Amino acid sequence: MRPLDGTALDGPALNLAELAADARGRLDPVHWDFFTGGAGEERTVRANEAAFARRYLVPRVLRGAVRRDLRISLLGTRISMPVLIAPTAFHRLAHPEGELATARAAAEAGTIMVVSMAATRPVEQIAAAGGPLWFQLYPQADLDFTASVVRRAEAAGCSALVVTVDSPVFGRRERDLRHGFADLPPGMVCENMRDASGRVRDIGMDAGLDWARITWLREVTRLPILLKGVLHPADAALAVSYGLDGLLVSNHGGRQLDGALATLDALPAVVEAVGGRLPVLLDGGVRRGTDVLVALALGASAVLVGRPVLWGLAVGGAAGVRHVLDLLHADLDRALALAGVTGPADLRGDLVATVACG
Numbered sequence: 001m002r003p004l005d006g007t008a009l010d011g012p013a014l015n016l017a018e019l020a021a022d023a024r025g026r027l028d029p030v031h032w033d034f035f036t037g038g039a040g041e042e043r044t045v046r047a048n049e050a051a052f053a054r055r056y057l058v059p060r061v062l063r064g065a066v067r068r069d070l071r072i073s074l075l076g077t078r079i080s081m082p083v084l085i086a087p088t089a090f091h092r093l094a095h096p097e098g099e100l101a102t103a104r105a106a107a108e109a110g111t112i113m114v115v116s117m118a119a120t121r122p123v124e125q126i127a128a129a130g131g132p133l134w135f136q137l138y139p140q141a142d143l144d145f146t147a148s149v150v151r152r153a154e155a156a157g158c159s160a161l162v163v164t165v166d167s168p169v170f171g172r173r174e175r176d177l178r179h180g181f182a183d184l185p186p187g188m189v190c191e192n193m194r195d196a197s198g199r200v201r202d203i204g205m206d207a208g209l210d211w212a213r214i215t216w217l218r219e220v221t222r223l224p225i226l227l228k229g230v231l232h233p234a235d236a237a238l239a240v241s242y243g244l245d246g247l248l249v250s251n252h253g254g255r256q257l258d259g260a261l262a263t264l265d266a267l268p269a270v271v272e273a274v275g276g277r278l279p280v281l282l283d284g285g286v287r288r289g290t291d292v293l294v295a296l297a298l299g300a301s302a303v304l305v306g307r308p309v310l311w312g313l314a315v316g317g318a319a320g321v322r323h324v325l326d327l328l329h330a331d332l333d334r335a336l337a338l339a340g341v342t343g344p345a346d347l348r349g350d351l352v353a354t355v356a357c358g
């Protein structure tokens, strides 16, 4: 993303960089830093976007791509485009309606919202928007409680479980440490962490998390399970052998292991290891329709966006998130037309060239 100059805009943002600048002017600087920042030196935050900047397109011509269709099916759900909403914490810090606004925008746009376990609205209320939802889980050391959260997500109608596996401990985020930002303000809690007595538990990162826990989870639910945070092809191969239903190539937007490989650079080896047996999704640094095109051409089935959704929420609630999704839809459609492609299924690696630096 281009450097943000914070300039006030006349009219709606033309792209997500402008939207970020607008959001920055509206958010509490502490919350802006929480949303925007990453771990350590933020090398991986930058690397995710830089990896897209190193890819160039080699378009086809004279293909008569008049009718383009951006729709795809993922684990049985038909969605309007190969762009989903990544799970992000604490939407009420961006807008008073929080996740309820995000969910309305996703439902209107016809795509999947992945609800964070750290949502500041209960999953049942988020589901009332009527759109397709998946639920993101940080497996807790307390297995009974973990199972109860899964039951709650199932009962609310979530159609897949996204298990975050890149967070055995919490990443060290220096912006938050500098501000002393560690907790939600009074009146906001992680609503999906209430136990049977109504007490809200803290979300624990579990360094003991291992494949045995995935086997356990597989027995707890019949929902499809995706692993979020896989970068190594050996783990991708293990995921296939453990009967998982999908993979999300992610480094948590650079918020966990700083120095982790950019997701776009990790994608090809993961795709190769999986060999078409599972859908492989990607998040991290997706900001343009051409980024979606490149990720799909390199083997992703779909991508997710994290921070841009928070910017949209901060700028305009549900309408702001809708603006993000509409911009990406229109931008992808145009990019497909210009590349001579009619839809996601047509995208192949030969459309993408990699150069040493952007």
Ligand SMILES: Cc1cc2nc3c(=O)[nH]c(=O)nc-3n(C[C@H](O)[C@H](O)[C@H](O)COP(=O)(O)O)c2cc1C
Binding pocket: 034, 035, 036, 048, 086, 087, 088, 089, 116, 117, 118, 136, 164, 228, 250, 251, 252, 253, 254, 255, 283, 284, 285, 286, 304, 305, 306, 307, 308
């Ligand atoms: C503010 C913020 C909160 C996040 N919260 C969660 C979370 O609760 N669970 C999770 O698995 N990932 C979380 N993520 C990571 C996102 O799901 C996603 O991997 C990342 O944001 C994608 O990169 P992008 O922001 O560059 O699009 C969070 C990311 C941000 C920026």
Ligand SMILES: CCCCC(=O)C(=O)O
Binding pocket: 089, 118, 203, 252, 255
């Ligand atoms: C306990 C909240 C975790 C949120 C998260 O995953 C993130 O900030 O990246």
